[in-house]
Amino acid sequence: xxxxxxxxxxxxxxxxxxxxxxxxxxxxxxxxxxxxxxxxxxxxxxxxxxxxxxxxxxxxxxxxxxxxxxxxxxxxxxxxxxxxxxxxxxxxxxxxxxxxxxxxxxxxxxxxxxxxxxxxxxxxxxxxxxxxxxxxxxxxxxxxxxxxxxxxxxxxxxxxxxxxxxxxxxxxxxxxxxxxxxxxxxxxxxxxxxxxxxxxxxxxxxxxxxxxxxxxxxxxxxxxxxxxxxxxxxxxxxxxxxxxxxxxxxxxxxxxxxxxxxxxxxxxxxxxxxxxxxxxxxxxxxxxxxxxxxxxxxxxxxxxxxxxxxxxxxxxxxxxxxxxxxxxxxxxxxxxxxxxxxxxxxxxxxxxxxxxxxxxxxxxxxxxxxxxxxxxxxxxxxxxxxxxxxxxxxxxxxxxxxxxxxxxxxxxxxxxxxxxxxxxxxxxxxxxxxxxxxxxxxxxxxxxxxx
Amino acid sequence: xxxxxxxxxxxxxxxxxxxxxxxxxxxxxxxxxxxxxxxxxxxxxxxxxxxxxxxxxxxxxxxxxxxxxxxxxxxxxxxxxxxxxxxxxxxxxxxxxxxxxxxxxxxxxxxxxxxxxxxxxxxxxxxxxxxxxxxxxxxxxxxxxxxxxxxxxxxxxxxxxxxxxxxxxxxxxxxxxxxxxxxxxxxxxxxxxxxxxxxxxxxxxxxxxxxxxxxxxxxxxxxxxxxxxxxxxxxxxxxxxxxxxxxxxxxxxxxxxxxxxxxxxxxxxxxxxxxxxxxxxxxxxxxxxxxxxxxxxxxxxxxxxxxxxxxxxxxxxxxxxxxxxxxxxxxxxxxxxxxxxxxxxxxxxxxxxxxxxxxxxxxxxxxxxxxxxxxxxxxxxxxxxxxxxxxxxxxxxxxxxxxxxxxxxxxxxxxxxxxxxxxxxxxxxxxxxxxxxxxxxxxxxxxxxxx
Numbered sequence: 001x002x003x004x005x006x007x008x009x010x011x012x013x014x015x016x017x018x019x020x021x022x023x024x025x026x027x028x029x030x031x032x033x034x035x036x037x038x039x040x041x042x043x044x045x046x047x048x049x050x051x052x053x054x055x056x057x058x059x060x061x062x063x064x065x066x067x068x069x070x071x072x073x074x075x076x077x078x079x080x081x082x083x084x085x086x087x088x089x090x091x092x093x094x095x096x097x098x099x100x101x102x103x104x105x106x107x108x109x110x111x112x113x114x115x116x117x118x119x120x121x122x123x124x125x126x127x128x129x130x131x132x133x134x135x136x137x138x139x140x141x142x143x144x145x146x147x148x149x150x151x152x153x154x155x156x157x158x159x160x161x162x163x164x165x166x167x168x169x170x171x172x173x174x175x176x177x178x179x180x181x182x183x184x185x186x187x188x189x190x191x192x193x194x195x196x197x198x199x200x201x202x203x204x205x206x207x208x209x210x211x212x213x214x215x216x217x218x219x220x221x222x223x224x225x226x227x228x229x230x231x232x233x234x235x236x237x238x239x240x241x242x243x244x245x246x247x248x249x250x251x252x253x254x255x256x257x258x259x260x261x262x263x264x265x266x267x268x269x270x271x272x273x274x275x276x277x278x279x280x281x282x283x284x285x286x287x288x289x290x291x292x293x294x295x296x297x298x299x300x301x302x303x304x305x306x307x308x309x310x311x312x313x314x315x316x317x318x319x320x321x322x323x324x325x326x327x328x329x330x331x332x333x334x335x336x337x338x339x340x341x342x343x344x345x346x347x348x349x350x351x352x353x354x355x356x357x358x359x360x361x362x363x364x365x366x367x368x369x370x371x372x373x374x375x376x377x378x379x380x381x382x383x384x385x386x387x388x389x390x391x392x393x394x395x396x397x398x399x400x401x402x403x404x405x406x407x408x409x410x411x412x413x414x415x416x417x418x419x420x421x422x423x424x425x426x427x428x429x430x431x432x433x434x435x436x437x438x439x440x441x442x443x444x445x446x447x448x449x450x451x
Numbered sequence: 452x453x454x455x456x457x458x459x460x461x462x463x464x465x466x467x468x469x470x471x472x473x474x475x476x477x478x479x480x481x482x483x484x485x486x487x488x489x490x491x492x493x494x495x496x497x498x499x500x501x502x503x504x505x506x507x508x509x510x511x512x513x514x515x516x517x518x519x520x521x522x523x524x525x526x527x528x529x530x531x532x533x534x535x536x537x538x539x540x541x542x543x544x545x546x547x548x549x550x551x552x553x554x555x556x557x558x559x560x561x562x563x564x565x566x567x568x569x570x571x572x573x574x575x576x577x578x579x580x581x582x583x584x585x586x587x588x589x590x591x592x593x594x595x596x597x598x599x600x601x602x603x604x605x606x607x608x609x610x611x612x613x614x615x616x617x618x619x620x621x622x623x624x625x626x627x628x629x630x631x632x633x634x635x636x637x638x639x640x641x642x643x644x645x646x647x648x649x650x651x652x653x654x655x656x657x658x659x660x661x662x663x664x665x666x667x668x669x670x671x672x673x674x675x676x677x678x679x680x681x682x683x684x685x686x687x688x689x690x691x692x693x694x695x696x697x698x699x700x701x702x703x704x705x706x707x708x709x710x711x712x713x714x715x716x717x718x719x720x721x722x723x724x725x726x727x728x729x730x731x732x733x734x735x736x737x738x739x740x741x742x743x744x745x746x747x748x749x750x751x752x753x754x755x756x757x758x759x760x761x762x763x764x765x766x767x768x769x770x771x772x773x774x775x776x777x778x779x780x781x782x783x784x785x786x787x788x789x790x791x792x793x794x795x796x797x798x799x800x801x802x803x804x805x806x807x808x809x810x811x812x813x814x815x816x817x818x819x820x821x822x823x824x825x826x827x828x829x830x831x832x833x834x835x836x837x838x839x840x841x842x843x844x845x846x847x848x849x850x851x852x853x854x855x856x857x858x859x860x861x862x863x864x865x866x867x868x869x870x871x872x873x874x875x876x877x878x879x880x881x882x883x884x885x886x887x888x889x890x891x892x893x894x895x896x897x898x899x900x901x902x
Contacts, residue, residue: 044463
């Protein structure tokens with residue numbers, strides 16, 4: 001390998017490294033031969049200098065092949081997964097996986113844990129008593145074949161280079177670099193053995209990429225990597241300025257998901273945005289999976305699976321197959337409630353013009369619903385339920401949100417911050433589109449574009 | 452301390468950190484509480500974002516106070532030191548220290564080892580049998596008081612934060628950052644207990660800062676730190692496009708230094724630039740040390756100390772006081788010569804228009820005169836003696852340089868490179884000034900300016 005100091009220097013000075021040079025760095029790092037301090041300097045240089053598309057593709061491929069790349073060709077069907085860059089109240093995976101599986105498209109999903117102010121699918125699933133997300137690869141394959149869907153956490157076998165590098169980026173302020181983010185996401189997704197992928201790239205206050213142009217840039221990088229790897233990849237940039245749906249917090253999000261899957265055609269008002277996004281993403285997955293003639297047809301089929309109960313039944317199948325308590329899902333109100341609840345009411349009449357998703361996400365950490373450090377335990381019951389959403393008319397005294405926590409002092413310390421996240425104005429806010437942009441290999445189109 | 456990730460992020464995003472914030476980082480790093488990987492990410496962010504003057508001053512001061520700051524107030528006189536950013540054939544310290552001390556100004560000098568293509572005063576001194584550069588602080592003080600001059604290496608007690616950080620910068624491509632370079636240099640110099648400082652900032656092919664504007668930028672930073680610390684500081688930006696003097700290599704540079712100190716008024720032709728620079732720097736030091744009415748007067752006194760033998764006698768005093776063999780200096784030709792020598796001759800008539808100092812410095816490493824890694828041993832005898840300097844008229848067959856090495860294969864592998872470093876042209880090159888700029892707290896002036 002070329003002297004790593006020389007490679008760091010060249011990246012620092014704006015040169016593009018070859019695949020062989022990147023391979024030397026990533027390989028040596030994964031084997032423990034390149035020290036963290038050289039990798040962190042390299043990553044910071046990447047932050048400032050970026051990467052060419054070729055560098056990004058090579059980097060992703062090297063991380064992908066640092067571990068096991070699943071071959072699911074023995075599982076019939078076109079395997080499709082979804083990835084979201086993370087949001088507040090984003091429980092889409094819990095609804096979408098059973099919907100898509102119920103429509104006949106296998107979903108091999110490897111999810112993450114909550115990070116910063118955003119929740120994680122694994123943490124939500126694990127609030128279901130007995131639910132196991134640490135399946136072996138053999139069990140992952142078996143559940144996928146039997147149920148059509150499986151949801152697990154990243155294993156040590158999948159992209160270990162990314163796992164090690166992500167941990168380093170997290171403590172060296174080198175996370176926010178689009179080629180590195182894109183490589184990290186896609187190395188894990190491409191290792192899942194999928195044939196196609198749908199991406200939900202969040203934008204707005206509660207999103208990792210707050211600015212829309214950065215979210216589009218990330219989405220374009222993700223789509224480019226997916227397509228260059230031979231996987232059909234569609235990205236949607238979606239609004240995360242207010243929480244998605246009404247429930248924020250691990251068990252609370254399971255509750256909202258199950259209620260939506262059970263609601264047939266009568267989606268609860270506050271969950272309309274959640275359902276709209278879920279159906280778009282599931283419809284796109286079903287289309288990519290070859291079980292619908294168009295995205296619109298996929299959306300219709302998704303809606304049908306909710307209406308006829310097939311999606312909800314599939315959720316129970318998943319829970320059962322992964323060792324979870326079906327009874328907990330069947331009787332949601334038998335689950336023990338949070339010890340403490342507090343209601344926050346509107347202090348004036350008007351319109352709810354914004355609900356700051358970032359502030360609510362950070363408040364969720366204060367309540368115990370998220371982690372400050374990787375090793376922190378989370379409180380499954382902590383969180384909040386929105387009673388109003390952006391654009392709703394408000395009367396003084398209306399309940400805006402109910403806050404849940406197991407610890408009273410946490411509840412009180414978070415409530416001031418939660419109250420301040422709601423802005424009531426005297427004029428009705430203009431509506432904000434949920435779908436901001438559509439990204440395919442052909443390029444970026446504003447809003448929801450037909451595929 | 453604020454979360455270090457937050458501090459790295461803020462520096463990355465272009466913010467200026469407070470003294471307290473920098474203190475948290477430097478303190479934790481020195482105590483081993485901040486890991487190398489966070490410091491290297493921070494240093495790379497500094498590379499891209501730079502530092503404000505306040506940050507640089509605070510950073511320097513923190514490194515300075517990470518260890519012992521010598522108090523030499525019990526040694527009579529105004530203590531003055533010189534620092535050079537390093538060059539090829541730069542043996543100025545060996546001449547200047549005894550000259551200045553002979554003129555009554557105490558010189559407490561802490562020097563470095565050869566780094567990259569540039570030589571180090573310690574390595575040169577240690578070729579004198581018995582010469583010790585690892586004196587204790589007590590012995591340092593005693594020799595300074597007794598002899599008026601002392602030359603040692605950096606001890607673990609002086610600026611340990613810088614020592615640790617410099618080693619990290621060296622392996623993470625974060626050396627070339629002016630505030631970090633300036634802080635590193637000045638934290639060590641200010642710890643020496645000096646009252647004033649003269650700086651020789653090299654520019655040109657063989658210099659660390661090849662471009663003159665960067666050398667001036669570094670010089671200005673150094674002068675600013677020195678003056679803000681209450682030490683009178685003068686900087687000269689000087690030419691390092693060809694080696695200084697005729698001899699390059701550790702023992703060979705001792706030989707040239709002694710020959711110059713013994714030459715009275717008859718400086719050998721090829722050593723004219725070495726002597727001109729030495730006398731300017733020593734003259735400035737003597738003026739700053741209050742033993743001359745002006746720099747010009749200081750130069751005259753310096754010249755006098757060479758002429759009357761006082762400087763050469765002082766060199767012998769130093770050698771004796773630091774345990775070295777006076778006999779080796781008195782009888783230079785008793786020193787064993789390098790086992791192998793090779794003469795490189797001109798292949799055409801003309802004028803010697805350039806001697807690439809960088810190439811000769813790198814060739815010196817090949818010969819064994821310098822180090823590739825910190826732990827490498829150096830060959831005291833390896834090096835080269837220039838027979839011609841830039842601007843000299845050349846006849847085909849004239850000896851340009853004699854190359855010395857203990858190892859024949861090293862000699863041969865370096866000789867092609869050395870030959871290529873000499874450029875003979877048919878027209879006489881225009882003369883290049885040795886003194887490029889003068890920097891004081893009042894600002895930068897082109898060329899040699901009167902103080």
